[in-house]
Amino acid sequence: MSEAATEALRIFIVDDEAPARSRMRDLLSDCAAHVPLAIAGEAASGRAALALLSERPADVVLLDIRMPEMDGIEVAQHLQKLEQPPAVVFTTAYDAYAIRAFEVHAVDYLLKPIRAARLREALTRVRAAARPKPETLRELRPEPRAFLSAQERGKIHLIPIAEVIYLKAELKYVTVRDSRREYLVDESLSRLEQEYVDRFVRVHRNCLVARDAIRGFERATGEGGEGWVVVLQGCEERIAVSRRQQHLVREFGKDR
Amino acid sequence: MVSSINQNAYSSALPNFRNLGILLRILLIVNLAAVAAAMMESKGAHDFWQRLLDVMTVVQPLLMASLLALVVLNDLLKHLPYYLGAVAVIALELLLATLLHVYGRPLLQVEGAWLERYWTLTFLLTLMLLLYFDLRGRALSPALSEARLQALQARIRPHFLFNSINAVLSLIREDPKRAESALEDMADLFRVVMADNRELTPLAREVELCREYLALEQLRLGERLKVEWHVDKMPADACIPPLVLQPLLENAVYHGIEPRTAPGVISINIYLAREQVHAVLRNPYEHEGNHHAGNKMALANIRERLQLHFDAEASLTTRVTDETYQVHIVMPYVKGRP
Numbered sequence: 001m002s003e004a005a006t007e008a009l010r011i012f013i014v015d016d017e018a019p020a021r022s023r024m025r026d027l028l029s030d031c032a033a034h035v036p037l038a039i040a041g042e043a044a045s046g047r048a049a050l051a052l053l054s055e056r057p058a059d060v061v062l063l064d065i066r067m068p069e070m071d072g073i074e075v076a077q078h079l080q081k082l083e084q085p086p087a088v089v090f091t092t093a094y095d096a097y098a099i100r101a102f103e104v105h106a107v108d109y110l111l112k113p114i115r116a117a118r119l120r121e122a123l124t125r126v127r128a129a130a131r132p133k134p135e136t137l138r139e140l141r142p143e144p145r146a147f148l149s150a151q152e153r154g155k156i157h158l159i160p161i162a163e164v165i166y167l168k169a170e171l172k173y174v175t176v177r178d179s180r181r182e183y184l185v186d187e188s189l190s191r192l193e194q195e196y197v198d199r200f201v202r203v204h205r206n207c208l209v210a211r212d213a214i215r216g217f218e219r220a221t222g223e224g225g226e227g228w229v230v231v232l233q234g235c236e237e238r239i240a241v242s243r244r245q246q247h248l249v250r251e252f253g254k255d256r
Numbered sequence: 257m258v259s260s261i262n263q264n265a266y267s268s269a270l271p272n273f274r275n276l277g278i279l280l281r282i283l284l285i286v287n288l289a290a291v292a293a294a295m296m297e298s299k300g301a302h303d304f305w306q307r308l309l310d311v312m313t314v315v316q317p318l319l320m321a322s323l324l325a326l327v328v329l330n331d332l333l334k335h336l337p338y339y340l341g342a343v344a345v346i347a348l349e350l351l352l353a354t355l356l357h358v359y360g361r362p363l364l365q366v367e368g369a370w371l372e373r374y375w376t377l378t379f380l381l382t383l384m385l386l387l388y389f390d391l392r393g394r395a396l397s398p399a400l401s402e403a404r405l406q407a408l409q410a411r412i413r414p415h416f417l418f419n420s421i422n423a424v425l426s427l428i429r430e431d432p433k434r435a436e437s438a439l440e441d442m443a444d445l446f447r448v449v450m451a452d453n454r455e456l457t458p459l460a461r462e463v464e465l466c467r468e469y470l471a472l473e474q475l476r477l478g479e480r481l482k483v484e485w486h487v488d489k490m491p492a493d494a495c496i497p498p499l500v501l502q503p504l505l506e507n508a509v510y511h512g513i514e515p516r517t518a519p520g521v522i523s524i525n526i527y528l529a530r531e532q533v534h535a536v537l538r539n540p541y542e543h544e545g546n547h548h549a550g551n552k553m554a555l556a557n558i559r560e561r562l563q564l565h566f567d568a569e570a571s572l573t574t575r576v577t578d579e580t581y582q583v584h585i586v587m588p589y590v591k592g593r594p
Contacts, residue, residue, distance in 0.1 A: 016517075017419070017476045023426035045517060066415075068517045093418035113422040 009035060009123060012058035012086065013042035014049040014075065016067040020112065024091075025064060030116045035123045046070035047158060050078055054155040058086045060126050067093040073098075073141040078149040080134055081156050081186070082192055087126045098163070100142065105136045144195045148176055150183035161199065165213045165235045167192055169206040179234035203230055204242040217241065217249045268338040271389040273326040277567030282323065282385060290315045312350045317360060318378070321352050323447060346382050353378040396564065411540065413506060416473075423476045438475055441468040448498060456495035456565065458592050459526070461531065466502050466524070473509050481513050482521045490526035493591040497561045503554045504537050504570055504583050512539030512581060533587045541581040555583075562587065 011028060015021045021042050028039060029167065039146040043049035046067060053061070061208060065072040076088045090109040102109045108122055147158040163178040169189040176183045193200065193208055200208035218237060220229045228249050229238035238255045241248060264547040271278045294311045298304035325348060326333075333341045382460060427435035448465055470483050505522065513520045520540040527534050553571065562570040562585070569588045574581070 017423065018478055019423040019426040019476055020419070022430070023422055026426065066514070068515045092420060094414040112418055113425050223566060 005216075007036070009060060009126070010040040010058040011035040011037055011123075012040045012049065012053060012061045013066075014044075014046065014061060014072070015042075015064040015091070016044050017064075018044070020064065020091075024114070025120050027114060027116050030122045031123060034120055037123065046072070046075035046078075048158045049075060050158060053079065053086065054082060057082070057084055060123065061086045061088050063088055063090050065090055065095055065098055070146050071141070073137055073143050074147070076132060077134065077137045077145060078147065078156055078158065079149040080131075080137075081149050083151075084153055088120050088132060089126065101140045105132070105140065107132050107140070109137065124226055137185070144199075148183075148185050148187070150176065150185045157183060157184075161196065165210055165232055166239060167200065167208040168239075175233060177237075195238075201248065203245050203248060204240055205244075207239055209239060214252070217252060258351070268390050269393065270333055270338065270341045271393070273323075273330040273333070273412060275567050276569050277329075278321055278389070280568060281389075283319070285385060285388065286315065286319050286381065293377075296540060314356070314360075314374075318352060318356050322349060323358070325352065342386050345386065349378050349382040350375055388457075413510065416506060419476055420472050423472075427475070434475075438450070438472060441472050444468050445472070445502075448502075453498045455498075456592070457498040457591065458492065459490060459494040459496050460492035462492070462496060462498060462501050463492075465499075466505055469502050469505060470509075470522075473513075477509070477513060480516070480519050481509065482519055484521055484523040486523065486527075488524040489528065491528045491533060491589060491591075493592050494528075494587070495592040496533065496587055497565045500558055500585065501535060501537070503558060507554055508537060508539035508581075511542065515542045528589060531589045533589050534587075535585040535587075537583045538580050541576055541579055543594065548568070558585075 013021050013028075015024065015026050021044070025039065025042075026035060031037065034186065038139055040056060040131075041052050043052055049061070049063075061076075063072040063075055067075075072090055072092075076090075079085050079088065081183050088108070090098070090102065090107065091112055091114065092109065093112040093210060099111075101107075108126070110118060110122060145161065147160055148164065150157045150159065159176055159178060165177045165179065167189060168175045168177070170184075172186075173184045174187050174189050174192065176185050189206065189208065193202060196208075199210060201211050201214075203209050209230055209232070213235070215231045217228045218238075219226060220240075227243070228241040228246065230241060231238065273279070292309045293310065294304060294308035297311075298307040326345070329348070331342060336344060343359070354371065357371050357374050420438070424435050424438045424442070427438065445465065445468055470481070474481055474483075501524075508522045512522065521538075523536075523538045525534075525536040525538075555574065559572045562572060566588055571586045573584045576582075576585070
């Protein structure tokens, strides 16, 4: 603990607005006299932040909530996939809903414009503070995530959910297939099914298929004898439809 | 001081007879009265149509002549004190009824067309309409003073306020000059937001305000925000309700620019066509936006204020295409003092 306390705190800034990042740098340099710290880097988007942070770890991420493409809370969700996830302090100018939720879950946040004293306080507390739990983050942001994230050799791969063709449960992982390749993500299939109920449909006990990717169905002989399989857009593979989900075949085409 | 205390008191005034909404109301009420009259006189369903035809042959020429006369005389009537004006309108109607009786009777050949009857019915209906417009004016008057309150509700988003203050703070050390001008823009913006917004304001002033607002947003968003102005042909002296355009631009930035990583263009096109002021605002449309409630509230508020000031003569329509969101406002061209 004493060793950690003397080591400079590596801080990473994420904000889509350049003036806000520059203001944060000024504030951090003001705090440096009281809290030993170093700026590990900064990014203008969640995607860039995740790429940089998997290369170069940080202790604390100061994370803006309202950003285009991927908001701060989703960034925090993907950050959990890192080997050593950093502590997160959210920043926001005004977001009544988020602030109430932060209070409820005792999640650290700073209101913009940020005071140096308040920032210092948050930074001194941060070593002791627990990392936000995945459940808490899910509650903070009930909407489905825009990306799935897979951890590969310490780096985070982001897979836009719109590009996913199917999700298949495999032992304790889920295989995510897009038109290029497969990824393994550490998620549960049933939770993904709940999260993306509009986007995916369960065709088999272990498989969810993107509704938009279904081109049709055909008869095929597989391991379990003859049955229906799904023909997919952007992927040669055929997915078996379980006996229970046969009604999908009949319903297919009715609503188009 | 007295005037400031009394500023909420309502003073009766004749309606603006050149306002489309007023004319439509007169048309509707007179025609309903005609239907009621035909209904009273008729003895059966078939007879009703005959009666209605009879009534209409008298009512329609008188109605059209009256509307025409009122539209022409509107400016003269406006300058009279209310009661004198009301008497003038009644006198005008009785005169028109007499003229119709004298010159129209041989042409129209309607039964029961005795002059006293024309006079009484015309007098009663005119009186009723004047009372109706007076009551309506009284009913809307508190609403008009509430327009100020509503303008406050359409106020600047706290999100914008705090982010802008943050942006100005970031400039103070590096670029104090820009920080100064940003604070000046902000002061102007809030002066208007906090002002008494019941009165109409020159279009040029509103456009100036919009430029100041966008300059502040530019500070935060930099390259991401591109603005195209097409206002060379705008009637700068037109009077419009204050804070009609600025909240729309705020929506455009919040829903159209901020959710994008790529730069987006907001275009503002203001022009005059057939004595009407058109303002067309376009911004990139983001399908994934989930903040539409705020947008609808601002639109409803602006629509309501347009209606309070211009009644049926103003309109606000929105259109969504694949990539753009468009708001189109049409207002009558009310010239201000030069």
